[in-house]
Amino acid sequence: MERDDSRIQHQGLKDLVVSADVAASWIQDGMTLGLSGFTRAGDVKALPHALVERAKTEPFKVDVFTGASLGSDVDKIFAEAGILRKRLPFQADVTMRRKMNEGEFHFVDQHLSHTSEMLRANTLDQIDIAIIEAIAVTEDGEIIPTTSIGNSLAFAQNADEIIIEINLAQTKDLQGVHDLYAPGKQGERQPIPLTKPEDRIGTQGIPVDMSKVKGIVFTNQADSPSNIVPPDEETNMIADHLINFLKQEVEVGRLTKSLAPLQSGIGSVANAVFHGLLESDFEDLKVYSEVLQDSVFDLLDAGKVTFASGCSITLSDEKMKEVFGNFDKYKDQLILRPQEISNHPEVIRRLGLISINTALEMDIYGNVNSTHVRGTKMMNGIGGSGDFARNARLGIFVTKSIAKDGKISSIVPMVSHVDHTEHDVDVLVTEQGYADLRGLAPRQRVELIINNCAHPMYRDQLREYFQEALTRGGHTPHVLEKALSWHTQYEKEGTMQQLVAIEA
């Protein structure tokens, strides 16, 4: 095992260096593990792989808590090895998704700002071992995280024991970019003293009781690159509509040219929107988000964005080399925070974010499903979308108006699962246009959503549903026995189209 003792500055800890196999052997059946890692960045790599090796000869099950999704195939191999009992609060792996939809293990889908709070309040299982990727351990006993912070602070503070995985592939230049702050217990805490995205309020590392450190493992493996799909015609159109909406808000005087701090979910639409900002008239923009993707760095390079706060840096292969090869260039313009702070309602509401997240489907009244395919099968999880949409100045949801070559309409009579209620959804955007729902009653939203967001091939069907619903009356009219029939029809016939005609 390659090791670099200059990364361990704290007295006494050097003796604790062990191999990943040895560290993995400490993990016992039934334990709860808190792993660093958020959206493929800053996850521990050597130990999880060693753990899966061990599972080949020895049966055991563990609960795995993380920041969000992991890279390095960890969620995949954990799921395949069958070593999971419970997983939370988010994942995004195809294999894991399949296994959990089959009920092989329990997945607890949480608002990403809530996990740390629950650990602090002792309402989730106690963390037996926190396993945290680091660039170094400082002389005064702080763990310096790598490309994400996620829940690592809460894991380290609430765990019985800590294993540190020092990753030599992560640039030491990251030191100084982190800002670790824990709000303290509810009822005893002070306001979070953050009023601007660029405010530093904490320490550069995770302060830990070093007597809890059980071992240190070395690894040398880069983060998994992001798997962003390049923009296509539709995502570019979504971006254009969204930018037009924002321009409109500037014109009527609700926003200035520097808008408001921007949050955006991961993925191709988010990337397309941020790309669109490059060519826009907006200026002096700031980002206050979870994940910082390629486009944030393009915007920093272009001088469009002057500061970006996030809780992880998740980049493509190419961009990773560029950014981490020259990190000093960005250091004054970046802060990484715990996800509890990047996603904290207090801060999101205070700053008045513009928040852009992706929906699977939306209904004619503005309710949004971000997680459950046809109400049952989990995609990834709600992530931070609820933290943001509820508290942002503008809760914007984007999606393509159709999926599966038009066999699925993403605008339906009633969503098959609700993650974001009509109260939290301000603006919907598809490649067809945008619907600004603020201050409108349910019946007022319908025509706007159908006209501006639904695909033309589904507009008449949606109107027919609404007309029939109107004959039943109510504040939010529905034909209950047909409300989910588009979904059941898709399961039976393979398409949502012509449903009305078929049923009639």
Place this chain on the structure above:
Amino acid sequence: MERDDSRIQHQGLKDLVVSADVAASWIQDGMTLGLSGFTRAGDVKALPHALVERAKTEPFKVDVFTGASLGSDVDKIFAEAGILRKRLPFQADVTMRRKMNEGEFHFVDQHLSHTSEMLRANTLDQIDIAIIEAIAVTEDGEIIPTTSIGNSLAFAQNADEIIIEINLAQTKDLQGVHDLYAPGKQGERQPIPLTKPEDRIGTQGIPVDMSKVKGIVFTNQADSPSNIVPPDEETNMIADHLINFLKQEVEVGRLTKSLAPLQSGIGSVANAVFHGLLESDFEDLKVYSEVLQDSVFDLLDAGKVTFASGCSITLSDEKMKEVFGNFDKYKDQLILRPQEISNHPEVIRRLGLISINTALEMDIYGNVNSTHVRGTKMMNGIGGSGDFARNARLGIFVTKSIAKDGKISSIVPMVSHVDHTEHDVDVLVTEQGYADLRGLAPRQRVELIINNCAHPMYRDQLREYFQEALTRGGHTPHVLEKALSWHTQYEKEGTMQQLVAIEA
């Protein structure tokens, strides 16, 4: 018209006193009005009645924004007179409910902490005239509210003109109980400096630009008393289960004997729970809620509660005489705040409230419907329940397990409308027991909810649904074509019972 000029201390305003009829004549077709009033307390009384008189001879329509529901039959007569175009953010009147479910006017159902924010950001219609009940106008130009604050601060600050209704029936002793604080624009504001329920952070009155005051009307009419249904066997059982749950939390060390600041919705269950606290071992309790009901004053009298913060005081006839006849006794233990502050996510999360609200129905996965009967007909509105449940330390929802003599199960396979997603619902309580859902995956919650909360007469039916759903798989298993069939069956057959047998 009775008048008392000692209530108008500000220079020059005395000349502005007019009759309610004259003031009503200023209101023009198409205007947006911001009326004081929250849960039957502190609503303007003379002017709305004069306005309805005027409507007998002259057709016009207005938008009416308030704090929450109004007393004095105002919502009823507004609805009957047909003068409404839009109403927000909450109501609780039978006639109004019927008319809006028939689509006669638009109702916008909002989180109660959001309305002020939207007015400040200029994303709702501009308020033409704010009409605010007061005990007095001070020398330095502050309007002193009466028994509620609601959205009055935001209305006064964002209106073009202000009409003040001085109510001589409201005790002057209320002066000093209010604490008016507005957070400022998003992006420019500081943290809300409130860390304890008893913290005073603002002014005693609503500071207004006196040149905006167009008129002053005098009235002399008490608030409408609350219409609480007395506790019955079921509400007492719900209260017992809930208190047992809280005791349990103390035993395992998550709470102390003084619990955490309590919030509770209005109604008989809330009152029963608070009554139960009287005989409990808990001590030195604090209330941080919206509405302060009779039971809060009983708890203050008994020394169980040492401080109560709310945004309105809504009492029964008898209690009103007792409390307002002797208000000095309570003054040091009470604060009334704007609903933006009583319901602010920042404060709720910081204080770590225990939040108790009522559901219409809940599903086997923990989603809650608080507003829409059978997914379509609005009862009252979401009120503050979303502000509280999302951000509280404990988001607790209570309901009786059955309604309409058992023809309706309040635990259903899938709620017909979602106000609170599974992510925001920690504990469910019915007269059958409680289900603590924290940290559980959807499939883990089902048996707990069925066993502990569902009525015995519906348990087998629920289990059968779940068993069939399991054969379809998924993270949240459902039989989509039957998910809402309990509701449609009720509409057709008048009962949810035996649905499985009937369909089979």
